[in-house]
Amino acid sequence: MDAILLQILNGLDKGSAYALIALGLTLIFGTLGVVNFAHGALFMIGAFCAVTLNKVFALSSITIDPTKTDFLGKPLQVKTPYLEKWFGDAGLAIMDWSVPLAIIVSIPIMMLIGYVMERGLIRHFYKRPHADQILVTFGLAIVLQEIIKAFYGANPIQTPAPSTFVGTLDIGVYLGFAQDAITYPYWRLVYFAFACLVIFAVFAFLRFTTFGMVVRAGMADRETVGLLGININKKFTIMFALAACVAGVAGVMYTPINSPNYHMGMDFLVLSFVVVVVGGMGSLPGAVLAGFLLGILESIASMNVVKQFFETIFIPSIDQIVIYLVAVIVLLVRPRGLLGHKGMMED
Amino acid sequence: MNNSKYSDSALLLFFIIMVVAGPFLLAPFGGSYPDLLQKFAIFGIFAIGFNILFGLTGYLSFGHAVFLGVGSYGAVWMFKLLSYNVLPALVVAVVVAGFFSVVIGYISLRRSGIYFSILTLAFAQMMFNVAYSVATPITNGETGLQIYNDDPQWLQGADSPLTTNLFGLKMNEVFWRPEFLGFEAQFNVGYYFCAFFLIIAFYLALRITRSPFGMMLRAIKTNQNRLNFTGVSTRPYMLAAFVISGMYAGLAGGLWACMDPLAGAERMQWTASGEVVLMTILGGAGTMLGPVLGAGFIKYFEAIFSKINDQVLHSWFAFMPDGMENVMVAIVHPFVGKGWHLTLGLLFMMIVIFLPGGLIGGLTSLGRVLTGRGRKSKG
Numbered sequence: 098m099d100a101i102l103l104q105i106l107n108g109l110d111k112g113s114a115y116a117l118i119a120l121g122l123t124l125i126f127g128t129l130g131v132v133n134f135a136h137g138a139l140f141m142i143g144a145f146c147a148v149t150l151n152k153v154f155a156l157s158s159i160t161i162d163p164t165k166t167d168f169l170g171k172p173l174q175v176k177t178p179y180l181e182k183w184f185g186d187a188g189l190a191i192m193d194w195s196v197p198l199a200i201i202v203s204i205p206i207m208m209l210i211g212y213v214m215e216r217g218l219i220r221h222f223y224k225r226p227h228a229d230q231i232l233v234t235f236g237l238a239i240v241l242q243e244i245i246k247a248f249y250g251a252n253p254i255q256t257p258a259p260s261t262f263v264g265t266l267d268i269g270v271y272l273g274f275a276q277d278a279i280t281y282p283y284w285r286l287v288y289f290a291f292a293c294l295v296i297f298a299v300f301a302f303l304r305f306t307t308f309g310m311v312v313r314a315g316m317a318d319r320e321t322v323g324l325l326g327i328n329i330n331k332k333f334t335i336m337f338a339l340a341a342c343v344a345g346v347a348g349v350m351y352t353p354i355n356s357p358n359y360h361m362g363m364d365f366l367v368l369s370f371v372v373v374v375v376g377g378m379g380s381l382p383g384a385v386l387a388g389f390l391l392g393i394l395e396s397i398a399s400m401n402v403v404k405q406f407f408e409t410i411f412i413p414s415i416d417q418i419v420i421y422l423v424a425v426i427v428l429l430v431r432p433r434g435l436l437g438h439k440g441m442m443e444d
Numbered sequence: 445m446n447n448s449k450y451s452d453s454a455l456l457l458f459f460i461i462m463v464v465a466g467p468f469l470l471a472p473f474g475g476s477y478p479d480l481l482q483k484f485a486i487f488g489i490f491a492i493g494f495n496i497l498f499g500l501t502g503y504l505s506f507g508h509a510v511f512l513g514v515g516s517y518g519a520v521w522m523f524k525l526l527s528y529n530v531l532p533a534l535v536v537a538v539v540v541a542g543f544f545s546v547v548i549g550y551i552s553l554r555r556s557g558i559y560f561s562i563l564t565l566a567f568a569q570m571m572f573n574v575a576y577s578v579a580t581p582i583t584n585g586e587t588g589l590q591i592y593n594d595d596p597q598w599l600q601g602a603d604s605p606l607t608t609n610l611f612g613l614k615m616n617e618v619f620w621r622p623e624f625l626g627f628e629a630q631f632n633v634g635y636y637f638c639a640f641f642l643i644i645a646f647y648l649a650l651r652i653t654r655s656p657f658g659m660m661l662r663a664i665k666t667n668q669n670r671l672n673f674t675g676v677s678t679r680p681y682m683l684a685a686f687v688i689s690g691m692y693a694g695l696a697g698g699l700w701a702c703m704d705p706l707a708g709a710e711r712m713q714w715t716a717s718g719e720v721v722l723m724t725i726l727g728g729a730g731t732m733l734g735p736v737l738g739a740g741f742i743k744y745f746e747a748i749f750s751k752i753n754d755q756v757l758h759s760w761f762a763f764m765p766d767g768m769e770n771v772m773v774a775i776v777h778p779f780v781g782k783g784w785h786l787t788l789g790l791l792f793m794m795i796v797i798f799l800p801g802g803l804i805g806g807l808t809s810l811g812r813v814l815t816g817r818g819r820k821s822k823g
Contacts, residue, residue, distance in 0.1 A: 132558050221797070227558050228504040232725060233796045235718060239789030247778045247786065367569045367714060370562050378558075414578040421570035428555060428563055 099269060099278045104396045106268070110285040110354060112392020113292030114140075117347035118365055119372040119384035120296060121340035127316045127379045128333045131219055132227060134234040137366030138241040139207065139341050143348025144357035145245055146206055147199035151256050154180055154192045194259045196353055203345045211341025215334045238362065246359040258284040258353035284353050291350050295343060296385055302339075303381075312336055316379075371424040377437025387435055391420050452650060455732060459646055463639045467631050482703045483743045485638035486696045489645045491723045491735030493692020496649055497685050498721070499730035500658060502665035504561045506717050507548065507568030511541040511690040513575060513712030515697025517582070520589045520707045527600035528608050530615065530637070530702040534695065541694020542687055544571075549686035553679060556668065568714040575709035588708030608702045610637065615702055634703050641699060642736075645692060650732060652688070661685050693720075722792050728802025737803055742788065749787065752780040 118140055125133045157176040165173040180188030191198065218237065222230045257263070262283040269279030303309035315322045315329040322329045348357070355361070372391055376383030397403060399416035407415040427434065462469070466481055494508050518540035519533035526532050552563040575583045583589055608615045613633055620631035652658050660681050663671055671678050701707055710716070719742070727738025754773060757780070761772045779787045799806045 132561075218797075225800075226502070228498075228502065228561075229796060229800065231504060231558070231561060232721065233793055235721075236789050236793035236796060239785060240793065243783060243786035243789060244778075247783050363715065367565055371566055374559070374562050374566075414573075417573040417577055418570050421566045421573075424566045425551060425563065425570075428559065429551065432555060432559070 099274045100400060100402075101397065102269075102272075103279045103281075104400055105393050106279065106281050106285075108393030108396035109289045109389065110392075111395065112389040113289050114347055114351055114365065114388075115369055115372045115392050116385045116388025117292055117295060118344055118369040119376065119388045120299060120381060121343040121347075122369055122373050123376070123379060123381050123384040124299075124336055124340040124343070126373070127381070128312060128336045129215075129219065129223070131222065131230050132234070133219075134231055134366065135214070135238040135241065136234075136340075136344055137362030137364075137369065138238040139210065139344040139362070140348040140351075140365055141245060141357065141359065141362030142210065142241065143203050143207060143345030144352050144361065145249060145348075146203035146345065147196050147349045147352045148249065148254050148256050148357060150199040150202055151195040154178065154195050158182060193261075196256060196258055196349065199349045200346050203349050204342055207342045207345030208338045210345075211338035212334060214341070215337040219337070220330075220334075238366070242359050242362060249359065251359060253356035253358040255356045256352040258287075262287055262353075288350050288354060292347070295346060299339070299343065300381070308332065308335075368420060371420055375424055375427045375434055377434025379438065380434065380436045383434055383436030391423065394423065395420055452654065456647060456650060459733070459736075460643055463643055466639065467635065479703065480743065480747050481632065481635040482638050482699075483747075484740045485635065485642040486699045486703070487720070487723060487739035487743055488642050488736040489638075489699065490693055490696035490720055491727070491739040492642075492645050492649045493689040493696070494720045495689075495724050495729060495731075495735040496652060496661075496692065497689040498724055499735070500653065500661035500665060501682060501685055503553075503556065503682065503686075504721070505552075505564040505686075505689075506561050506714055506721070507552075507564035507571075508689070508693050508720055509712050509714070509716035510548065510568050510571045511545055511693035512697035512700070512716070513571070513707070513709070514544050515541040515694030516701040516707035516711060517575070517589055517697075518694070519698040519701035520591065520705055523591050523597075523608065523701070523705050524589075524595040525598065527597050527604065528606065528705075529599070529604075530608050530610050533608075533702060534698045537698025537701070538691050538694045541697065542691045545687045545690025545694075546683070549683050549690065553682045553686060564717075565714055568712065568717050572709055572712045572714065575712055583707070583709060585709070588706055590706050608705055637702070638699050641695060645695070646732070646736070653732065657681065657684070722788065724802075726792060726795055726802055728804030728806075731802070731804040734802050734804040741803070745788070746784060749780050749784040750782065754781075 118136060121139070122133060122136050125131055125136070155178055157178045160175050160177065162173045162175050167173045178188065178192060180192055182188070184191070214237070218233065219230075222233060265280040265282050266286065267277060267280050270276060272279070303313055311322065311327055311329070312332050315327075315332060319329055348361075351357075368391075369388075372387045373384055375391065376385070376387030395416060398407075398419040404415060463485070466484070470481065490508075490512060494505070497508075498504055515537035519530075519537040522533040522536045548564070548567050552560055552567065555563055575585075577585055604612060605614050610633075615634040615637060617633045618630050619633060660676075660678075664678050664681065668678055697707075697711070700711075720739075723738035723742050724735045725738070726741060727736065728734030754777060757773045757776055758769065761769045764772060777783070795802060801809070
């Protein structure tokens, strides 16, 4: 029992990332009808916003301490970050909290990138076939990832979480299990909570604001909304920027869990597409639900008991392929996805 | 559509001459670079096959590298079990790829449009994971499949060569090195072996495109609903096209293994499938010569561009004043060497945005403008 609970918890953080990226993908598909292969790249750019801020905060002045020597026998160089020099302990705290602070920085950056992308590129592809949209965004994804590679190199860059959240929480104790039965890193809890918050905010925005109401109306029937004298394209551009933002902040918060590298976007992209399809193309709750479900499914499949069971029926290492198997089965049995509308892309 | 027998024969003849004279024509441009010409031919076959699916029917598959990968695995297994002779390896490569494409095609083709692309993508990633870790006993996982001394090789004769060969004719042998325009041209057995298959592949693709079957595939691209309304079931045609293009990919994978008896999972990654999409689009999807041109273009620039380092750049811009030279080198630097993919991505975006017909489409419309004639492009 406790083992299953542990795996469910483990699945939550990956599931959160899937859900957030898939949410953005669905927003874009539902509003603009565009399949955005560059969405993984936006997630990656978000992660590198955090890396950049972390590096900027760590900029240091170098002073030479003549009294001490380093291991080569030269005078020791003491690095003092400017932030520490200027603000003392407050500066150190800012450095420590660089990842959460990066959210504030990343939101305007991602908004801008999303806006430019939609206005400059995607806009010209509404009337072209879906294949062209896939191709051009795929090209853009390659370009974005190579630019990041040119600046940051090919190796993963570690970006630590604030020291408050380092370490693990013994959840099992609260639920009546033995000590250390279920431990869970604090940051993953934070990530899960953050994902829930973002998802809740997006849904609330769409449900309770006039802007969101217009967008939902546009998703249902774009032409009629246009005929009513509403500039729906402008609203959709903002939704694209918003979707880019969701992917970006998901990337920012993910950095402490997995050190970001330039191809993390491509790695997540395929899985997020699978999530979108399983949840139902164009269905926002479906994307979120499928994101968490597949994340949990993946980690349950990595349990030894499950693996051994599947090995007895000659499917070894089920955890590597379970998501794709589920996707194939869902597409064949229920092509509209878990919560998709009837007739949505069912041809 | 210019459909006369005469122009098709001319196209085929032109193609054969270009392929046979390849080592001469490319000698001044670095054609003697090791394995480059073989890569042209192999990826040419791969792209021609992909074009039969994408160019004719408009179904965008993001999983074609799977068939190339399983073709390679099949070929290497034949080397391991039988002998270094390439013929059984190629046969098995095509058959295995055909089998996989029947299974994957049967499932994926139940959907169309984006769903088809995503299904093939899911299959590609699944097969990559299978090759990389799940089926390690068959694929040798991360290390990649290779030939060891203790492999059985039941049919390996005592005196037959210990590299891939066709009844004793070694694939990596260079049989003629003439001087041409001051450059050394290399005539390689492996290249002509691949070129032979490339020409056959091209001829078959030409016949398929011109046949009633090819016409049906184009009709599917134009309007599948209308075909369904007229009572035609399109699925068998689609599956046939999918399997044919999968077998082309298997042949390419088998040839690759013949040139270099290795097979690795990275050949099956979905970005590798993306590469063949790039090649086809770059050259011109739906045209006959386009995919080969695109494949040659990408493989050529991959080999040449990725070798350009800062030293080469400095020698290029040496005529400029020092400050200018450094500025130019700094500007060009991110686009060459390791950053070659950046150039490729930009080029690809430009082509999709401005030249949906690819290089061939661009050339024909340029030719039309120059000659002032309204002739329609060759299919």
